[in-house]
Amino acid sequence: SAVISQKPSRDICQRGTSLTIQCQVDSQVTMMFWYRQQPGQSLTLIATANQGSEATYESGFVIDKFPISRPNLTFSTLTVSNMSPEDSSIYLCSVNDRGSEAFFGQGTRLTVV
């Protein structure tokens, strides 16, 4: 199964600043997915990152707020820009392995103050 390393594991940030989250996979994957999990809530897909092309964003999420990079088949970053307290969430990256089975990174717990 895919091994995903995500960092930072947690951070406390000032409002108005930006945070970049990194996701490293131990094998090459076509797509990487970024999810948001607000406190006590379910997982919501932010965007799908495909190497060599612009990320595809889900309804309600925009590139200016959540720019994504995908420089190669094992790495991706998600930036949370111009943060407000409403951005306080857990952010998770995910890849599919063995067909459709999704594996998740350990998550980044973001608190905006």
Place this chain on the structure above:
Amino acid sequence: GENVEQHPSTLSVQEGDSAVIKCTYSDSASNYFPWYKQELGKRPQLIIDIRSNVGEKKDQRIAVTLNKTAKHFSLHITETQPEDSAVYFCAASLPNFGNEKLTFGTGTRLTIIP
């Protein structure tokens, strides 16, 4: 897009009893239905999944059933144990050649009472 509803939001059962969690989906083209367990402060972990060409799948104490006609699927946990306490999420995805993106249900917090 796909919409997944999940019930109940909380469930408490006595240790040793069975627990059932139900989900419905909206898009009849969805063909993959995984269940994830998320313990407090940890990442979601796949516990069982089913594809639309199968009606039931079982793995020890855990089983999933799928009714394509009614567009609903259920998770069954038998002989529950304290370590089964967690939040469970169902999900559904449309076919996309191994790059399926998941739409999650709202989650069920399962508590096993010793």
